[in-house]
Amino acid sequence: MKHLHLPSGLHSGIGLLIDKNWTTEQVVAVVELLDDLREVIARHYQSQLQEFSRQDQSSQFDPCLNPYGEGEPF
Numbered sequence: 001m002k003h004l005h006l007p008s009g010l011h012s013g014i015g016l017l018i019d020k021n022w023t024t025e026q027v028v029a030v031v032e033l034l035d036d037l038r039e040v041i042a043r044h045y046q047s048q049l050q051e052f053s054r055q056d057q058s059s060q061f062d063p064c065l066n067p068y069g070e071g072e073p074f
Helices: 024-044 046-060
Strands: none
Touching: 024 046
8 A cells, every 4th residue: 555645744544535436626626625625724713723833833843952862952
Protein backbone atom coordinates (compact mmCIF):
# COMPACT_ATOMS: atom_id res chain seq x y z
CA MET A 1 0.00 0.00 0.00
CA LYS A 2 1.32 3.45 -0.95
CA HIS A 3 1.79 5.86 1.97
CA LEU A 4 0.43 9.36 1.49
CA HIS A 5 2.25 12.41 2.75
CA LEU A 6 -0.62 14.48 4.12
CA PRO A 7 -0.33 18.15 5.12
CA SER A 8 -1.26 17.21 8.69
CA GLY A 9 1.66 14.81 8.93
CA LEU A 10 -0.64 11.95 9.91
CA HIS A 11 0.41 8.51 8.75
CA SER A 12 -2.35 6.39 10.21
CA GLY A 13 -6.03 6.52 11.00
CA ILE A 14 -9.23 5.97 9.08
CA GLY A 15 -8.55 5.84 5.38
CA LEU A 16 -10.56 8.06 3.06
CA LEU A 17 -11.86 6.20 0.05
CA ILE A 18 -12.41 8.24 -3.10
CA ASP A 19 -14.01 6.68 -6.14
CA LYS A 20 -11.50 6.49 -8.98
CA ASN A 21 -14.31 7.06 -11.47
CA TRP A 22 -15.33 10.58 -10.51
CA THR A 23 -16.10 12.89 -13.38
CA THR A 24 -14.06 16.04 -13.88
CA GLU A 25 -17.08 18.04 -12.73
CA GLN A 26 -17.28 16.05 -9.48
CA VAL A 27 -13.58 16.57 -8.79
CA VAL A 28 -13.87 20.31 -9.45
CA ALA A 29 -16.93 20.56 -7.18
CA VAL A 30 -15.12 18.87 -4.29
CA VAL A 31 -11.98 21.00 -4.73
CA GLU A 32 -14.10 24.16 -4.79
CA LEU A 33 -15.94 23.04 -1.65
CA LEU A 34 -12.64 22.41 0.15
CA ASP A 35 -11.26 25.78 -0.99
CA ASP A 36 -14.41 27.54 0.26
CA LEU A 37 -14.25 25.68 3.58
CA ARG A 38 -10.59 26.60 4.06
CA GLU A 39 -11.32 30.25 3.27
CA VAL A 40 -14.26 30.48 5.69
CA ILE A 41 -12.28 28.82 8.49
CA ALA A 42 -9.23 31.02 7.83
CA ARG A 43 -11.35 34.20 7.95
CA HIS A 44 -13.12 33.20 11.14
CA TYR A 45 -10.04 31.96 13.00
CA GLN A 46 -7.37 34.16 11.39
CA SER A 47 -5.94 35.60 14.60
CA GLN A 48 -5.88 32.23 16.38
CA LEU A 49 -4.22 30.57 13.37
CA GLN A 50 -1.56 33.29 13.18
CA GLU A 51 -0.81 33.06 16.90
CA PHE A 52 -0.61 29.27 16.78
CA SER A 53 1.71 29.41 13.78
CA ARG A 54 3.92 31.99 15.48
CA GLN A 55 4.19 29.93 18.66
CA ASP A 56 4.73 26.70 16.75
CA GLN A 57 7.56 28.18 14.68
CA SER A 58 9.27 29.75 17.68
CA SER A 59 9.10 26.51 19.68
CA GLN A 60 10.73 24.45 16.92
CA PHE A 61 14.08 26.19 17.36
CA ASP A 62 15.23 27.45 20.72
CA PRO A 63 18.90 28.52 20.58
CA CYS A 64 19.10 28.24 24.38
CA LEU A 65 18.54 24.49 24.33
CA ASN A 66 21.38 22.03 23.97
CA PRO A 67 20.97 20.28 20.59
CA TYR A 68 22.76 17.22 21.99
CA GLY A 69 20.78 16.75 25.19
CA GLU A 70 17.22 16.01 26.13
CA GLY A 71 16.06 19.61 26.10
CA GLU A 72 18.68 20.58 28.67
CA PRO A 73 20.09 24.12 28.49
CA PHE A 74 23.79 24.51 27.68
